[in-house]
Amino acid sequence: MPKGDGTGPNGMGSKSGFGKGQAPQGGRGRMSGSVSGGPSGNCVCPNCGHNESHLRGQPCNQRQCPKCSTMMTRN
Numbered sequence: 001m002p003k004g005d006g007t008g009p010n011g012m013g014s015k016s017g018f019g020k021g022q023a024p025q026g027g028r029g030r031m032s033g034s035v036s037g038g039p040s041g042n043c044v045c046p047n048c049g050h051n052e053s054h055l056r057g058q059p060c061n062q063r064q065c066p067k068c069s070t071m072m073t074r075n
């Protein structure tokens, strides 16, 4: 290796180490935005049309409409 100072024959090749040096960004960030309904939503009664705010951790289809006791669906 002729007087190699670290650069090597092809300087650009050894210099561009971004292929494995950086972690991929934005791979997970987009997932949350594509969820249908999002973090907040409403539950709607298919029978009478009553809707109320969706409670977190409580699926709409497990709630009853306070007016007609019909199982609500997610809006």
Ligand SMILES: [Zn+2]
Pocket: 045, 046, 047, 048, 049, 050, 065, 066, 067, 068, 069, 070
């Ligand atoms: Zn109802």
